[in-house]
Amino acid sequence: MSTTIATQVSGAGTVSEKKPNKYVGKSPLQLSILRLRRNRLAMVSFWILMVYVVISIAGNFNVFGLRTAAMEFSLDNRYVAPFQTWQHIFGTDNFGRDVFARVIMGTRVSLFLGAAAGLLMVPLAIAIGSLSGYYGGFVDDIMMYVMSVVVAIPALLIIMSLVQIMGRTFFIIALAFAVTGWVGLARVIRGSFMQAREYEYVLAARCLGAGDARIIFKHIMPNLFHFVIVRFVLNYVGVIKSEVLLAYLGLSVIGVPSWGNMIDESKLELMANNWQNMIAATLFMFVFLVALNIFGDSLRDALDPKLKNVINRVEN
């Protein structure tokens, strides 16, 4: 008798254990990810972006002879029209190089450039924004002055001169984008630090004996990561678009195919009614940027749900 009761009780226990509330004990970041995963459009964009990441990694190695097809001249095969042969599904360009292989190789450059520029930009913005906002006063005055100067010079001018002087290499171009792109994020971080240093949990940390570095990195910075993530994504969009502009000016990465280089080359080919280079690069870039933009917006909504409600209220 007693055993049956015991099994019943334990059975009831397992039933309630089977449905744990998945929102309990989750950090704000984990909750944001849960919110993001409920957004179908965001998840579709996310998987599109993942496909691009795979493509760009593939472009880095000579998979299926991609690299050879993209780089080798074969002047007998100039301007093969697209969708004519399986071997050159997007056709070939001015020098007989396979457009499909080139567009995939170009994905690599654009994606890595965006990532590298972001990874260089974020630490710079965090360092300057946090110092300026946390210490205020004299430090803030100097940093704000630097920011004003950087903003006052047209970004393109800085990028062009840096690339001209230091060379058209991948790293220098990424650095040039970082040098011009950090001010916006630094300003946001500065403002948030100014607010946060008055918050009671920061005062509490201080009065419990935490030092400045600990307060900046452990107590305030994790609260601002949503700004950093969103700004990183939006910066990515900007860098990819700017790369095209830079290529058009003849200043993009030298010697390897990139979306910008392909569009740049197509300006001559278009006159001969050969549009495959232009369309392929633009299409790849368009899909990527749309996905990135949608994902970035959803990410912002998921990370900062209050903001979304405000926008909805304003729109209604």
Place this chain on the structure above:
Amino acid sequence: MADTAAGAPLLDVRGLKTYFHTEEGLVRAVDDVSFSVSSSEVLGLVGESGCGKSVTAFSILDLIPVPPGRIEGGEILFRGKDLLKTESHERRRISGNHISMIFQEPMTALNPVMMVGSQITEVLKLHTLLDSHDRWEKAIEMIAKVGISEPRKTAKSYPHELSGGMRQRIMIAMALVCDPDILIADEPTTALDVTIQAQILELIKAMQRETSAAVILITHDLAVIAETVNRVIVMYAGKIVESGDVKTIFTEPKHPYTQGLLKSIPVLGEPGKLLESIKGRVPNLIDLPPGCHFANRCPFARERCFEEHPRLVEVDSDEHEVRCNLYYD
């Protein structure tokens, strides 16, 4: 830290002056405030908003925002050592370990992106040599001590999952985890509803009895003062206007301001009686009148009160001090 000589106060604040240099002018937020706290004493600091209670506490813990604020004078002696003259790293070792604080707003006093357990271990990390496992166990023990059921589960939750009362309990656990000698509670119950207020006060009292820490309780709620503290300091416009034993203050208040405060407490069981209030407003701290700061609201104000700033004088017993022209010539 050997125990101090018998009778010597644990914390001795002497002539503390904390001023804020604002665009409108100099604000004397705390002006020549002196008091002392001995171990296992509960001291109440009362006064209305903006009278300098919190700034006094912030000065003790070095939390004054440095521009515009500045401590212009005075000494804060902790076990005979002047905190205002110690190096900042030394001071950080003292605050949190020997002096700690509970804040007014439990909603903002915990970091929203850290598990509450980790926030408690943070303190231990700074002040003890315990390894991470022991720190976590100690945090859980502390959470259990402040009366939260399921401490293991609570330690892993984030502030947004806890109610105001629970957050305040976590704050208390955080403040007491290193066994401080002095606990400063800055309006710990203001943001909570009345039933939770009583629980939190009871908890602070229980913890105080257990650890025999000294407590400085800052509040504007006289009911809280009456049932919790041993000694009261009444502040007005940055100055101490009356101080003494809690019984003396409540039975025979001397300063007209204290009298006004006590008259404005509603009494249960006396319906239909109009509640008295103190007329007028606190003077702007930027340009204080030369005389008594309370003179413009004082029912007993004489001509002398508008000209001469009163001294703090002893009345009746040696513990009872009043800053009022009525009590000396």
